[in-house]
Amino acid sequence: MKINSVKLFKTIYTPKDIFPEPRAGEFVFVGRSNVGKSTLLNIITNQNIARVSKKPGKTRSINFYLINNKFYFVDLPGYGYAKASAIEKERWRRIIENYFEVRSWNIKLVFVLIDGRHELQKNDQLILDWLKELELPFSVILTKIDKLKMSEKVRMTRYYKKLLGDKYILIPYSAITKEGVPNILRLIEQLGGE
Numbered sequence: 001m002k003i004n005s006v007k008l009f010k011t012i013y014t015p016k017d018i019f020p021e022p023r024a025g026e027f028v029f030v031g032r033s034n035v036g037k038s039t040l041l042n043i044i045t046n047q048n049i050a051r052v053s054k055k056p057g058k059t060r061s062i063n064f065y066l067i068n069n070k071f072y073f074v075d076l077p078g079y080g081y082a083k084a085s086a087i088e089k090e091r092w093r094r095i096i097e098n099y100f101e102v103r104s105w106n107i108k109l110v111f112v113l114i115d116g117r118h119e120l121q122k123n124d125q126l127i128l129d130w131l132k133e134l135e136l137p138f139s140v141i142l143t144k145i146d147k148l149k150m151s152e153k154v155r156m157t158r159y160y161k162k163l164l165g166d167k168y169i170l171i172p173y174s175a176i177t178k179e180g181v182p183n184i185l186r187l188i189e190q191l192g193g194e
């Protein structure tokens with residue numbers, strides 16, 4: 001798949017904001033703050049569309065990027081920032097839950113980004129539970145895999161494969177080595193993002 005054009009098409013701030021017209025479906029990116037979501041979006045679009053920050057928890061909106069004038073990449077707000085207040089956490093939960101409930105019919109695939117250095121955290125579990133409950137197709141991207149020694153990489157990959165079962169694809173990925181990037185692009189292409 002080649003991404004020829006990327007446009008920030010619509011930003012959603014509250015559950016009252018209207019989602020954009022469906023077009024040819026959408027691919028969703030979700031994960032904890034600092035997991036590497038912006039970096040990944042920049043790599044696969046080959047553009048600096050999403051801000052890469054060392055300070056987590058900056059994005060509080062849902063961004064719809066129109067790709068090739070055909071389908072969307074949806075960038076959901078990062079979660080699990082330790083210093084976020086209870087109100088902020090609740091706000092995050094409502095924004096994301098509302099999005100999945102209202103919009104699931106137009107979703108082709110959800111990419112759940114999880115830091116490959118750590119075992120599953122509570123908020124990741126919450127997302128996986130929602131997605132299963134809504135019967136949404138998802139794949140897990142294990143990020144920052146370059147930071148692991150080979151033996152740790154094997155162990156974490158096994159751990160996540162076992163946790164996910166056969167139904168869901170697991171993609172070990174690194175922004176540094178670009179491992180996993182072709183697999184991600186191929187999945188998008190196979191599901192009709194052209």
Ligand SMILES: Nc1nc2c(ncn2[C@@H]2O[C@H](COP(=O)(O)OP(=O)(O)O)[C@@H](O)[C@H]2O)c(=O)[nH]1
Pocket residue numbers: 031032033034035036037038039040051052053054056057078143144145146147173174175176
């Ligand atoms: N080593 C390594 N660092 C990464 C990788 N992906 C992202 N980072 C770094 O992790 C930090 C957070 O990345 P960012 O994309 O802003 O995360 P976001 O909060 O999920 O959007 C930045 O300093 C990135 O350079 C990766 O695959 N490997």
Ligand SMILES: [Mg+2]
Pocket residue numbers: 037038039050051052053059078
């Ligand atoms: Mg980000």
